[in-house]
Amino acid sequence: MSEENDLERELPATQRKIEKAREEGNIPRSKDLSGAVVVLVGLGCLFVFSDFFVEQNKDLMKQALTLSTQDAKDPARMGAAFVDLLLKSLLVLSPLLIAVLVAAVLGTIAVGGAIFVGKNLQPKFSKLNPVKGLKNMFSGNAMFEFAKAMLKVLVIGALATVLIWGHVDDFPRMMTIPLPNAIELAAAFALRDALIxxxxxxVAVSVDAPYQVFRYLKQLRMNIEEIRREQKETDGDPHVKARVRQIQREMSRKRMMAAVPMADVIVTNPTHYAVALAYRDGGGAPRVLAKGVDLIALQIRELAAQHGIAQIEVPALARALYKHVDIEREIPPSLYGAVAKLLAYLFTMEKGQIDESVFPSEQDIPPGMDPGPS
Structure with missing residues (x-):
């Protein structure tokens, strides 16, 4: 079953899985690249500071081989002289040590970046399982790494042989020149060959970094089921989300229905639409307190009847208000004229002097505002 799942993992890893793997300390690393950077920087530092190192080492050797009678007779002075020599040696080597340390850090984080995971410091007894260790030792990746290491040894060994063979004619000549000159010449040959x-x-291991990234992303590949499970964990269960949305709609509907008694008029069309409008002097344009179609419209009309709120049938205006105005929002300026006529008509109703001349008509609704009968 696990092999089938591995075969099915053909989809690239999501960003969430990559981040989760990184949080657990699972990141790509290229040991070959970091090792090459350390050696290259170390040799480069030796090449740049070669004169400095030679001169300082001469002074240190003179100091180490120079021994006074007082120092030889006093063990305490011998210890102090040794500590002084050791500190000077570290000071001389400090440029090389600092450069190698920086190179080791940069070479390591060049692939995968810097990360610190505390739980990786905790002991894991599962790593002591010999069966698992043997399985990892003879895995396909282990065999590939072994073959890659052998190839590097063969290539580097062959190149080193060629370079050494190129100095065969120089070895007899070095035996005929003064010793300091011979040492300097040998050091120059060794440093140049080491740099090469x-x-x-x-160059040979530069391909290892992209390979390690490719291998890392391949290990994190996912199948359809894993992606669905992750989406469910990230976005939540669709059934739960649907239930939450239903509860939110119910709560919003309850708040809307609770505002109906505060309306001044209910605009209907007469059965499909119902829009509750409220207007207060000095309070801005009229606002829509509630709106609905069919069953909700019926509930709005029933609740308005219970509270004695006037209901006026203006189909075109009711449809326009329902489509273009959200709940708790003021009506748009394009509907000011029609709503003003509606409120004026309502005022004449309350006074018992109904004036049909101020009743809004379809011509009062701007073109495109009325969606038409449903």
Whole structure:
């Protein structure tokens, strides 16, 4: 079953899975790249500071080989001289040590970036399982890494042989010149050849970084079921979300129905639409307190009847208000004229002097505002 799942994992990992793997300390690393950077920087530092290192080492050797009678007779002075020599040696090597340290850090985080995961420091007894260790030792990736290491050894070894063979004629000549000159010449040959070998090694392992990233992303590949499960965890269960939306709609409907008694007039069409309008002097334009169609419209009309709120049938205006005005929002300026006539007509109704001349008509609704009968 696990093999089938591995075969089915053909979809790239989501950003969430990559971030989760990173949080657990699972990131790509290229040991070959970091090793090549360390060696290259170390040799480069030796090449740049070679004169400095040679001169300082001469002074240190003179100090180490120079021994006074007082120092030889006093063990305490011998210890102090040794500590002084050790501190000077570290000071001389400090440029090289700092450069190698920085190179080691940068070479390591070049692929995968910097990360610290505390739980990785906790002991895991599962790593002591010999069966699992043997399985990892003979896995396909382990065999590939072994073959890659052998290939590097063969290539670097062959190149080193060629470079050394190129100096065969120089070895007899070095035996005929003064010792300091011979040492300087040998050091120059060794440093140059080491730089060449390191550069070739760096070029050879430069493909390891993209390979490690490719292998890392391949290990994190997902199948359809895993992506669906992750989406469910991220977005929530669709059934739960649907239930939440239903509850939110019910709560919104209850708040809307609770505002109906505060309306001044209910505009209907007469059965499909119902819109509750409220207007207060000095309070801005009229606002829509509630609106609905069919069953909700019926509930709005029934609630308005219970509270003695006037209901006026203006089909075109009711449809326009329902479509273009949200709840708790003021009516748009394009409907000011029609609503003003409606309120004027309502005022004549309340006074018992109904004036049909102020009743809004379809011509009072701007073109495109009325969606038409449903």
């Amino acid at each position: 070998l390191t550069l070739v090694f760096a």
